[in-house]
Amino acid sequence: MKMHFNRKHLVIPYGLFLVLFVIIPLGFIVYYAFTNGSTGSFSLANFIKFFASPTSLSTLLLSIGVALLTTAVCLLIAYPIAYILARSKFKKKSVLLMLFVLPMWINFVLRINALREFLDLIGLLDQAHLFNTILGMVYDFLPFMILPLYTTLIKLDKSMLEASADLGSHPVSTFAKVTLPLSMPGIVSGITMVFMPTMTNYVISDTLGLGHVTIIGKFIEECFGARSDWHLGSAIALVLLMIIFVSMLVSGGFKEEDNGSRGAGLW
Amino acid sequence: MSEKIIQLIDVYKEYDKNVAVENVTFYVKKGEFVTFLGPSGCGKTTTLRMIAGFEMPTGGQILLNGKDVTSIPPHKRPINTVFQRYALFPHLDVFDNVAFGLRNKKVKTTKTDKNGNKVEKLAKLSNQVIAQKVTDALKMVDLEGFEERNVTTLSGGQQQRVAIARAIVNEPEILLLDEPLGALDLKMRKDMQIELKELHKKLGMTFIYVTHDQEEALTMSDTVVVMKDGMIQQIGTPMDIYNEPKNVFVADFIGESNILSGIMVGKYKIKFLGHTFDCVDDFALNDHVDVVVRPEDIKMVDADDGMINGVVIDSIFKGMHYEMTVKVGKSELTIQSTKERKVGEMIGMNIQPDNIHIMAKEFTTNVYDGYITKNNTVVFGDGEFDADVTQLYPGSHLDEEGYLITKEGEQIDLTDVDVRVEVGLKDIDIDDITDELEETASAVGKIISIIYKGDHYQLIVRTEENEEDYVFDTEYLWNENDTVAISIPKDKIKLSLKAEVKK
Numbered sequence: 001m002k003m004h005f006n007r008k009h010l011v012i013p014y015g016l017f018l019v020l021f022v023i024i025p026l027g028f029i030v031y032y033a034f035t036n037g038s039t040g041s042f043s044l045a046n047f048i049k050f051f052a053s054p055t056s057l058s059t060l061l062l063s064i065g066v067a068l069l070t071t072a073v074c075l076l077i078a079y080p081i082a083y084i085l086a087r088s089k090f091k092k093k094s095v096l097l098m099l100f101v102l103p104m105w106i107n108f109v110l111r112i113n114a115l116r117e118f119l120d121l122i123g124l125l126d127q128a129h130l131f132n133t134i135l136g137m138v139y140d141f142l143p144f145m146i147l148p149l150y151t152t153l154i155k156l157d158k159s160m161l162e163a164s165a166d167l168g169s170h171p172v173s174t175f176a177k178v179t180l181p182l183s184m185p186g187i188v189s190g191i192t193m194v195f196m197p198t199m200t201n202y203v204i205s206d207t208l209g210l211g212h213v214t215i216i217g218k219f220i221e222e223c224f225g226a227r228s229d230w231h232l233g234s235a236i237a238l239v240l241l242m243i244i245f246v247s248m249l250v251s252g253g254f255k256e257e258d259n260g261s262r263g264a265g266l267w
Numbered sequence: 268m269s270e271k272i273i274q275l276i277d278v279y280k281e282y283d284k285n286v287a288v289e290n291v292t293f294y295v296k297k298g299e300f301v302t303f304l305g306p307s308g309c310g311k312t313t314t315l316r317m318i319a320g321f322e323m324p325t326g327g328q329i330l331l332n333g334k335d336v337t338s339i340p341p342h343k344r345p346i347n348t349v350f351q352r353y354a355l356f357p358h359l360d361v362f363d364n365v366a367f368g369l370r371n372k373k374v375k376t377t378k379t380d381k382n383g384n385k386v387e388k389l390a391k392l393s394n395q396v397i398a399q400k401v402t403d404a405l406k407m408v409d410l411e412g413f414e415e416r417n418v419t420t421l422s423g424g425q426q427q428r429v430a431i432a433r434a435i436v437n438e439p440e441i442l443l444l445d446e447p448l449g450a451l452d453l454k455m456r457k458d459m460q461i462e463l464k465e466l467h468k469k470l471g472m473t474f475i476y477v478t479h480d481q482e483e484a485l486t487m488s489d490t491v492v493v494m495k496d497g498m499i500q501q502i503g504t505p506m507d508i509y510n511e512p513k514n515v516f517v518a519d520f521i522g523e524s525n526i527l528s529g530i531m532v533g534k535y536k537i538k539f540l541g542h543t544f545d546c547v548d549d550f551a552l553n554d555h556v557d558v559v560v561r562p563e564d565i566k567m568v569d570a571d572d573g574m575i576n577g578v579v580i581d582s583i584f585k586g587m588h589y590e591m592t593v594k595v596g597k598s599e600l601t602i603q604s605t606k607e608r609k610v611g612e613m614i615g616m617n618i619q620p621d622n623i624h625i626m627a628k629e630f631t632t633n634v635y636d637g638y639i640t641k642n643n644t645v646v647f648g649d650g651e652f653d654a655d656v657t658q659l660y661p662g663s664h665l666d667e668e669g670y671l672i673t674k675e676g677e678q679i680d681l682t683d684v685d686v687r688v689e690v691g692l693k694d695i696d697i698d699d700i701t702d703e704l705e706e707t708a709s710a711v712g713k714i715i716s717i718i719y720k721g722d723h724y725q726l727i728v729r730t731e732e733n734e735e736d737y738v739f740d741t742e743y744l745w746n747e748n749d750t751v752a753i754s755i756p757k758d759k760i761k762l763s764l765k766a767e768v769k770k
């Protein structure tokens with residue numbers, strides 16, 4: 001039999017990947033989340049256990065708080081950087097951009113430990129656990145905020161800014177009325193790139209919070225490790241997944257409004 | 268109508284040492300419809316952007332109502348722009364796009380305060396006023412009911428109208444339009460031309476319009492500014508520009524023209540196409556001039572009944588008339604007539620004196636048609652000259668057999684290749700003819716004109732055979748009618764290919 005190569009065949013590896021690494025693991029998680037540890041029968045006990053426990057709930061709240069704060073600080077730092085980079089007349093802008101993104105390519109554990117040593121050196125390590133954790137998170141995730149912002153801002157049509165000035169807007173009001181709304185897709189993808197990972201990146205909170213800051217990711221890790229309660233761990237993972245899903249829906253609404261800057265969503 | 272609303276004085280603009288606009292000086296009267304016309308890259312947009320305030324001139328001054336605004340930022344100028352690509356805000360709907368400028372506006376209002384005193388205050392326009400103005404502006408451009416539409420869902424023509432509404436709603440003193448119809452199809456463009464013209468009449472605003480479409484410029488404007496290479500070529504009414512083009516560029520760019528080389532042979536006498544015509548322009552005897560004749564100004568008659576004869580070599584029916592190409596000697600003329608003559612037929616032609624537009628040739632170089640011989644010499648101007656043919660291909664050289672080897676190692680035979688030859692006015696030498704020179708000289712001719720130019724003489728030497736002219740400057744005084752030998756240094760003969768050479 002002759003094999004006819006068809007474009008449709010290109011979908012096979014992708015489908016295979018999807019099934020192997022997404023659908024099946026997800027099935028396992030759903031299965032574990034909704035089953036009872038001892039009997040293996042269907043139960044909502046894991047979720048009840050999670051939401052009924054004050055510690056786990058406060059961990060979730062703390063995680064959300066840390067993630068919110070990290071995201072906000074990242075946005076506040078990244079926006080001016082991305083804006084200046086995108087607007088600078090410097091010909092080798094990408095080199096400048098690289099300087100900010102470069103840390104991303106250095107091993108993450110190494111970076112965090114270096115920061116830890118630095119904090120230790122200035123005597124801050126054991127003084128401000130939450131601050132250190134957030135500092136580490138910001139340090140680590142900043143590039144993920146800069147990149148999508150930079151790509152939207154660099155694509156921003158300069159004639160929009162000229163049109164705004166032409167219609168009598170002061171540069172500050174041009175920023176508020178044109179630049180900011182048009183860079184919304186970049187802001188949204190930056191937020192999704194930073195917010196979710198910070199909720200679960202317990203390596204940073206462990207290393208810099210010295211065990212005093214427990215975020216939800218750590219909790220899940222404990223369930224699968226020390227407490228060996230895969231059922232509870234799966235349930236929490238599913239809860240997180242729902243949070244991601246909901247936040248994606250919200251940000252998705254933003255993106256559809258502006259087809260022009262869609263590409264930035266790739267980041 | 269006589270007030271100068273905007274005035275540019277010696278405005279100059281360069282980008283990284285490249286000149287975009289060179290010493291542009293002109294003014295626009297209040298209420299006028301002025302169009303910048305010129306080929307791509309001639310500096311129209313740059314000029315407009317300097318008026319809007321997006322670019323700062325490198326030199327010169329821009330006056331608005333007599334006041335210097337050269338360094339005032341765009342948001343403080345009472346000028347609005349319709350951008351070439353519309354530049355509508357995609358995150359706002361039609362209403363908010365049009366209202367954008369109004370929301371920035373502050374107007375003086377008098378209010379009575381607690382103590383009963385009248386105080387003048389700057390206040391934003393009320394939402395009611397804004398809504399009314401937006402509705403009126405949208406009505407003006409035929410877009411009523413489009414308020415809530417997303418601008419990205421509009422057609423090109425509709426976006427165009429929104430862009431116009433967004434600008435005119437602010438009642439600017441000057442409206443700038445940069446090729447606003449460039450992206451529309453022909454039919455839509457024609458309709459919009461009429462609508463814009465009517466809008467101009469209705470609003471009484473000053474319009475400064477940019478286009479590279481000469482027909483658009485001529486039909487819409489009160490005044491046309493023709494530009495080329497960053498310089499203004501001519502400013503005038505459409506009629507002036509069409510009927511009295513100032514130079515060959517304008518003649519060629521505006522409408523169809525026959526552009527020919529001529530020589531003044533007497534007072535109000537000009538010779539071109541081998542015939543001496545009467546004309547109405549006066550130039551110095553023996554001046555080399557350019558002659559422009561519009562196709563519709565050449566009247567076709569029977570062969571031998573006219574001033575000149577020619578053979579029809581092409582004929583196309585153009586709806587209202589036939590457009591024919593006629594060969595006269597070595598030149599080709601385009602003529603228009605309601606009667607058709609078959610290809611190959613001989614016809615006669617007449618040109619009335621006032622239809623012959625003569626303009627001074629800006630003579631900077633001698634230009635000849637030439638060809639390369641098998642010895643790699645160049646034949647032009649009734650002579651044969653040694654020239655450096657390797658300049659046609661940078662980095663090339665000649666091999667022993669006389670083939671040209673390019674930088675890439677390709678072998679090219681240049682024999683009989685047509686070239687354009689340029690020789691500067693300072694690069695031609697002459698010697699008194701001797702018997703020996705008669706044999707060896709590159710070219711021989713007779714001095715027909717000597718003009719004293721202050722510190723040097725400009726001579727014209729004409730050859731006998733084809734009456735080719737060599738124009739050049741010299742410090743020495745020669746005698747008219749002397750026969751001389753012409754020589755040109757090998758490295759001063761500039762060659763360029765007329766067409767790609769087959770390898």
Ligand SMILES: Nc1ncnc2c1ncn2[C@@H]1O[C@H](COP(=O)(O)OP(=O)(O)OP(=O)(O)O)[C@@H](O)[C@H]1O
Binds near residue numbers: 286306307310311
């Ligand atoms: N920002 C810039 N930087 C460098 N060069 C520029 C810039 N803007 C324009 N130029 C140059 O200035 C010259 C004039 O450009 P301009 O845009 O004014 O031409 P134009 O007459 O509007 O042409 P077109 O009909 O193609 O729009 C061109 O050679 C262009 O390359």
Ligand SMILES: [Mg+2]
Binds near residue numbers: 311312313445
């Ligand atoms: Mg332009």
